[in-house]
Amino acid sequence: MSSAEKSPWILHYNASSCNGCDIEILAALTPLYDVERFGIINTGNPAHADIFVVTGSVNEQNKEVLKNLYDQIPEPKVVVAVGICAASGGVFRDCYNVSGGIATIIPVDAYVPGCSVRPEALIEGVVKAIGVLEKKRALFDNGGAK
Amino acid sequence: MNLMSAIGGAVMFLFLAPILGGLIFGVDRVLTARMQSRRGPPILQPFYDIDKLWHKERAFANPVEVIFTSGYLVLIAFSGVILFSGGDLLLVVFALALAHTFLLLAAYAANAPYSIVGAERELIGVMVAEPVLLLLAVGFFMVTESFFVAEILSKTVPAILSLPGVFLALFAVLTLKLRKSPFDIATSHHAHQELVKGVTSSLSGRTLAKVEVAHWYETIIILALMFLFFAGAPILGVAAVVVCYFLEVLMDNLFPRVTWKMTVKSLWIITVIFAVANIAVIGVYGGVV
Ligand code: SF4
Numbered sequence: 001m002s003s004a005e006k007s008p009w010i011l012h013y014n015a016s017s018c019n020g021c022d023i024e025i026l027a028a029l030t031p032l033y034d035v036e037r038f039g040i041i042n043t044g045n046p047a048h049a050d051i052f053v054v055t056g057s058v059n060e061q062n063k064e065v066l067k068n069l070y071d072q073i074p075e076p077k078v079v080v081a082v083g084i085c086a087a088s089g090g091v092f093r094d095c096y097n098v099s100g101g102i103a104t105i106i107p108v109d110a111y112v113p114g115c116s117v118r119p120e121a122l123i124e125g126v127v128k129a130i131g132v133l134e135k136k137r138a139l140f141d142n143g144g145a146k
Numbered sequence: 147m148n149l150m151s152a153i154g155g156a157v158m159f160l161f162l163a164p165i166l167g168g169l170i171f172g173v174d175r176v177l178t179a180r181m182q183s184r185r186g187p188p189i190l191q192p193f194y195d196i197d198k199l200w201h202k203e204r205a206f207a208n209p210v211e212v213i214f215t216s217g218y219l220v221l222i223a224f225s226g227v228i229l230f231s232g233g234d235l236l237l238v239v240f241a242l243a244l245a246h247t248f249l250l251l252a253a254y255a256a257n258a259p260y261s262i263v264g265a266e267r268e269l270i271g272v273m274v275a276e277p278v279l280l281l282l283a284v285g286f287f288m289v290t291e292s293f294f295v296a297e298i299l300s301k302t303v304p305a306i307l308s309l310p311g312v313f314l315a316l317f318a319v320l321t322l323k324l325r326k327s328p329f330d331i332a333t334s335h336h337a338h339q340e341l342v343k344g345v346t347s348s349l350s351g352r353t354l355a356k357v358e359v360a361h362w363y364e365t366i367i368i369l370a371l372m373f374l375f376f377a378g379a380p381i382l383g384v385a386a387v388v389v390c391y392f393l394e395v396l397m398d399n400l401f402p403r404v405t406w407k408m409t410v411k412s413l414w415i416i417t418v419i420f421a422v423a424n425i426a427v428i429g430v431y432g433g434v435v
Contacts, residue, residue: 002197002201003193003194003195003197003198003201004198004201006188006191006194006198007191007194007195007197007198031182031183031184034179034184034185034186036175036179036184036186036187037184037185037186037187038187039187039188039191039194039195043343044342045342045343045347047205047207047347047348047349047350047354048343048346048350048354050198050202072205074202074203074204074205074350074351075202075203076201076202076203137201140201140203141201
């Protein structure tokens with residue numbers, strides 16, 4: 001277990017979600033659940049982040065923002081798509097301005113299903129993402145990733 | 147012999163200060179968590195964070211960040227080396243001030259709004275802390291007739307007896323130096339700050355790691371300056387430093403939303419009432435109050 005796994009810092013972005021999933025994410029980040037136990041910090045700053053937690057179906061207004069935030073996170077990084085909207089566009093899929101999921105804009109490493117997601121699923125998703133982060137870090141250290 | 151102990155002190159500082167500094171911040175985070183009825187991270191968490199940052203991609207908002215953050219780290223370490231080898235207090239204070247200039251330049255170089263506002267507020271922080279550090283050097287000179295740490299340490303009567311006001315002012319400045327308050331400057335491990343992370347907003351990976359390690363060095367320097375007031379009574383000195391640090395953590399949790407305006411006002415008032423008055427009294431009456 002390397003330090004990538006012990007110190008995952010999170011950036012949360014709402015790409016036109018209904019706020020249902022965001023409330024669950026923020027609730028899981030409150031002192032009550034104390035994610036700092038695992039070295040997790042909610043940074044609010046792409047330059048410091050390792051895990052990009054995104055909710056919502058992404059629309060024409062914010063896809064550039066999403067792309068920009070992703071690009072600002074230094075490698076190794078992972079993306080967690082939270083909620084059905086983030087996975088496929090969900091109920092908003094057919095709207096005229098909706099891209100239909102995070103993966104249409106940036107690569108996704110873990111999907112968390114649910115509308116809205118349950119905290120257990122959310123935590124499991126982030127844990128899975130940390131596993132991927134670990135692998136990416138090993139690759140990155142060997143000069144594999146860019 | 148003197149040269150040997152000076153070199154010994156400098157080398158010890160260079161190698162042990164980051165270890166001690168990291169541990170202090172680890173304990174700090176656990177203590178803070180416990181005060182908020184949380185468990186908190188492992189004590190070694192600050193080291194994990196640094197190791198993680200070291201393995202991140204080297205991405206820069208502006209490549210000169212590398213020079214400025216390295217300058218910050220080197221100058222802080224230089225300041226500590228002077229202090230721990232028994233050198234000149236004035237040099238310690240000026241090297242610290244210069245080091246902060248480098249950090250500010252790194253933040254300005256990023257040319258990003260949060261960094262720039264962060265740098266401006268950091269500048270305010272320097273403006274508030276610097277007078278106290280200068281008065282500290284002056285105070286020690288008036289009491290011990292020397293700016294040299296080695297000579298101050300050789301005194302048997304602790305300087306705190308003559309300089310209680312200056313000590314209190316330094317204690318007040320400690321919250322600023324630990325980057326806990328004010329929250330709209332602080333780059334501590336609290337959740338979102340008003341300015342994201344202020345000066346360090348645009349720094350990432352290794353540059354951020356350097357700033358963090360420099361911060362550990364600086365913390366040890368400030369705590370060592372506090373200890374200096376108790377030269378001649380080392381056990382009392384260590385106890386005082388530990389108590390002061392604990393009080394800082396407590397204060398940070400009791401007043402987590404102190405703004406920079408409040409900080410400037412209160413710290414300048416404290417500086418004038420305690421530190422300046424203290425030195426004026428010594429100036430008029432001479433020596434021990
Ligand atoms: S998945 Fe459901 S709860 Fe989550 S953002 Fe979409 S509609 Fe809202």
